[in-house]
Amino acid sequence: MEWADAYTLAIFATFVAAIAIGLAYALGQLLQNPRLNVWAKTELFQSAVSVALVFIALFLVGLIGLDPGSEFTISAGWLTVLSGEDVEGVYAHPAISEDDNVFETSEKYLENLAYFSHRTVRGSRAMMGATDEMSKYTRTPCTPALLLCLMGVNGVSVRPLSGTSALMQSSNLFLYTSTAAYLGVLAQIFFLRFIQSGLLVVYLPLAIILRSLPFMRPFGGGLIAICFSLFILLPMLLFMESMFWNPYDWTDGGTWNNMADFVSDVEGSSDELGYGDLFMSGGQWQFSESPSILSVFDDLIHMTSSAFVSSTFLFTFNILAVSASAALFARLLGSEVDLSRLVQIV
């Protein structure tokens, strides 16, 4: 079913409902039954509310870009106007175009967050690998020197960087936090795609039909509240965040480049390793190098904090805002909805 058909169906349904209510009212007059008359009046009011909801919902669906045939669609160009900053220059992974609708903009914003979180995950993993390798270097003596070594190893062997195992264990915290952030962003991306795939086309008409039935009104009202809050308010919140919150702004170029170099060096060296290689990938990132592994560790702390707030914290916040909206909207429509449990997926 196309969105344009929904308008026709809504008008048709309204017409049918009006006739049915009119007949009920006429019957009430004929039978001198005031309860039937009151019921018909109430239903007329509720039908008017349903019709208003249909048109508001369809308008909003068009506005956020779910209906390709919509005349009025909010695009990312609005963000340039609202914030005074060129939206096309804000992100690069991928870049947002001014023609993108709410869903496309939100998804690209999330993809940028995912790129950021993924860089942090890779950095954490590389840090664990590098420090683990460093901690296992073993120097075995050749004592007494020269040819006498051939007789056997005598003396004291040592793992000089064994202490980096403490950093390796701490990197677990980075990996855990950044992975949760990364997965949280991916979940949001897939959720947006789930909505875009037509979920609203199924749920919203069903909700409106259910709300038109006298005994199913609370259930229908609840579904409408969920549809409105989850499928329209959430993308709108992400749309606003895409312009006014950018984790890349709070990560200076040095940090970002250090992390990129570190990850590519460690991962690149690992790929080239062969049997019998004496110097492992982590060896390139000793303490004396510039940037040293400790300064990369500091960069990792900054990036992990940023990934956590941008992905996990804001995701929870968005779901809470949606939950608050759904609860009150549902109460207005005569139903009880509690979406706060959704935050548990975080």
Add this chain to the structure above:
Amino acid sequence: MMKKFMLVLAMISLCFAAADWQAMAILAALSAFMVLVILYMLGYFFDSAEMRMLARTEMYQVFVTLIFIAVFVSFNAYSTTIFSEALSAAFGEGSLNHIDYAMALLSENANYQWDVLKTFTNDLTIPLGSMASTTGTCSILGASFSYPGCIGIQVPFSSLTFATNTMVSAMLVNNSQIILLNLAQSFFFPVLLPIGLFLRCFHFTRGAGGLLIAIAFAFYFIFPISIMLTESMANKVDKGDPGDYIPGDIKYPKDDFASEYSAGLDSPGDIAAAIATGGASLLFSEINSECNPLDMDPKAGRKQAKRLVGEEGGEMVDSLLYLFFIKGIFTTMLNILITLSAVRGLASIFGSEVDISALARIS
């Protein structure tokens, strides 16, 4: 119908274009008022007392929103004028508002924590780990005997590993607070507050509006003030004279707190360079060894543990525990709890009923 919607949308964009949340908020309240007037008139047209009553109730909410706007304007004016002047006068900085000050406190904390972690890692963790790994080996004619005589040092080394984890956790939460302040300053207050005020004017979006207002207000005002209070409380604790340690006192680690332990030790950089070049003199120069595995001293681990915590048993551990566990992690939890409690209370005042404990849990 479409023209009316376009008009409303144009008003919203106009408000944002003004880049001024006060103008946006007032226009939002006026837009809501006009919509309600139309609803009231429709109530007469359809002879619906219910519709008229709804419109009257909602108009009351518009006036409440206007009062909120006045309160926020006052708070903002207070923070950028009187409070800012007091902070500037007290700390000799120009134009310092409460967010700037809280951010400066946290940044100072972060820098100090980072310096301590670096020293701790370079001068304690790495050398101690290295010492713990030493193994004496003797082999002759294919038969060999190995003795990890310093393995007992693994016990204090495990404590250092735990301390490193705590330090990193403290630094993560400290940096997260800085990011949250940035979020409050650049997104919550200037963007979400006007949107929240606008949404709050309409019944079906009042829940989301109330929550947005509560979060914007709490993170912009309560959170930084809470940071200032907890930091000042933490700094007031008597940390004693660094040169005159009394058990039970808390003091910051001295700048050279690790040097006594690692005196004469080659730096990790030198160790790394020596490994790369395979220097023959490396073996014994890399450890300022009080533990020689060939001595087979069963008390080696205990000796190092005593050096680590000091003769009185608390010189370094107390101060590190205070710096990172109390001043780093505990105060952050306190700040978040205070802020979220404020969000909860304010949300119900602004008309939103939602369980925000999820934010506390992830924090």
